[in-house]
Amino acid sequence: MQSQSTTNEASLLGLGAMGAALARAAATKGRRLTVWNRTSAKAAPLVAAGVTVAASVAAAVAASPVVIVCVTDYAATRALLEAALLAGKTVVQLSTGTPQEARELAAWATARGARYLDGAILAVPSQVGGPHANLMTSGSREAFAAAEGVLAEMGAVRFVGEPPGAAAALDLAVLSSLFGALLGFYHGARLIEAEQMGVDGLGELMAATAPAIGEMIRIDAESIHHGRYEAPEASLEICWRSMDLLGRHAREAAIDGSFPGFAAEMFQRGITAGFGDEAPAAMIKVLRAASAQKGAR
């Protein structure tokens, strides 16, 4: 491995699928980058892209003012950074975690004299550096100013607030929306298979309707934000009817009906609570009531 002697713009710890994509995106756009990975062989393909490979975490951290971490989780991040001198550094955590983990790492890094920026990547590795990659960050504004240039090579980067947990909270909320939608899609794919049609056509249709679905979700978010659920274009009861219909189709086609069964039961709770004529976003009131019973916020 090459050793690092000059100061680079940023160091990146972690060259898994995501870390390698981040490094490649920044290096190929001319950013001077030092990298380190536990399994050193993963750094080799990046050398041709112009990165410098550090022999240790301590050397990688010493090499640059900005230290970006993208490993499996926060526990691994903390274990790595224990070995380094962080005073005066800007630490950017891009591994996925909870808001509480972000707050704890922010306090830990700050106590060691670092400026801390938490981040979340809304992309898969092949999208990094392209128009569909979004990076959300939160924490120290000074840390954001120091890291914005290199992060901008990896995706559209946004600062979402000073609370260190803000980016992780938005990330988990997006993941909830994404995987909820994917489970619905997988049921839709079985439905299409049961009707002896091609699932590729469903994929094309979903991509074409994605902006309209995004707009529906944006309107739902406005409803929840303002607490307005009256006079909806489509009521919560209509959502229940759709899920009930899917359940009927699943029985007719003899396919698994777990997803429509779960969704119909959720909307039924909204109808039972008296919100059938309101906007589907009124489901938030059902979920809040359930949280209150458990003593949560």
Ligand SMILES: NC(=O)c1ccc[n+]([C@@H]2O[C@H](COP(=O)([O-])OP(=O)(O)OC[C@H]3O[C@@H](n4cnc5c(N)ncnc54)[C@H](OP(=O)(O)O)[C@@H]3O)[C@@H](O)[C@H]2O)c1
């Ligand atoms: N892949 C995605 O689509 C995606 C999307 C958004 C966010 N992310 C987030 O990005 C982070 C990395 O994901 P990935 O896809 O790159 O995962 P990955 O391919 O499994 O790579 C994991 C990385 O973490 C390192 N690592 C794990 N435990 C370690 C430890 N104890 N000490 C040192 N290094 C350790 C691994 O090192 P070795 O190479 O030595 O094993 C490797 O570099 C995760 O938090 C993930 O949630 C991923």
